[in-house]
Amino acid sequence: MSIQVQLKHRFDDLHLDVGFDAPAGVTALFGASGAGKTTVVNAVAGLLQPDQGLIRVGDTTLLATARGLSLPAHKRQIGYVFQEGRLFPHLSVQQNLRYGRWFARRRVARGQAHEARLVEMLGLGPLLARRPGDLSGGEKQRVAIGRALLSAPRLLLMDEPLAALDAPRKDEILPYLERLRDEAEVPILYVSHAISEIARLATTVAVLDRGQLRRAGPVQDLLSDPELAPIIGLRDTGALIAGRVVAHHDDGLSEVAAAGGRLFLPKVPTPVGDSLRVRVNAKDVMLSLERPEGISALNLLDCVVTSVRMGRGPGAFLQLQAGDAQILARVTKRSVEALGLRAGLRCHAVIKTVSVARADVGGRG
């Protein structure tokens, strides 16, 4: 189900002007602190009445200020997951979940089967009898997500849902969020300023900068767009490559068939035959005009340079086409000149195996 958001609102020190359409899946709102992400989420939830706006989820209009229409928050059927789960401490996990269902009872009769499916999807079975005080942060968030989904929402809003978790808890919960994206059939608006989460989860990204929408579009296009590098960060700008696991080797490497060639990654948990996304940061890509021989890096992709963008400093970004995939490389201007790198030139991208970080490998959206 698609979502459409157009908002204009003025606070004393923020002039919000944001508009994007997103297809089904996870739409990530990305931007620095104060960019206006939570303001957008609050307007969608009905907690903030914007000066002007149009918000639609599928065929349902939640807000159309031009027509004087604004559904009150409790009629919007939106599930909200906050940074901390905000569970009821005196209720068991099962009772917390059923509290969500209570809201949906008057609207839909999805019943036991829906609850059982969500419990399975979020791995909540072993936790049902426990109280929130006995759960880890990641487990609490899974319960909060289950509770939000049991209220049969049209849309799930997640505002930095992993921000309060440490790295191992984040790794634990990310596969559940991937399943949610792929199986739950509920669009998700997901606020984050962690590129690794966005690279892994998002279908669409809307980039906000001081209240203004800088760009919105498919995650693959945006993360590898050199124009957005100042906002995304030079370290984090890079490509997302779709691939399929073809083998797990005895030496601890997994082999992935990607557009343009084979990639070897530190072992990933994805089964052979399944698809995944691999993130390749621009700073980790080197270029060679000849096919390199006798080199320790295992990952070599045949590419054609599609654009060269010189930065203000010593660096340059090169966009490269490798089969169906786009890759981004960040090299020095000096190298661009020395190698004569220009649009249309064939070359070889060298990606060091170790640079494909485990946390950056996720299921394909």
Ligand SMILES: Nc1ncnc2c1ncn2[C@@H]1O[C@H](COP(=O)(O)OP(=O)(O)OP(=O)(O)O)[C@@H](O)[C@H]1O
């Ligand atoms: N109720 C309000 N009244 C006045 N100004 C507000 C109000 N809510 C937000 N703002 C302004 O809007 C700016 C953006 O706030 P918002 O919480 O939407 O940003 P954010 O991108 O979610 O930031 P963070 O990542 O820190 O949560 C704030 O810096 C503040 O100046």
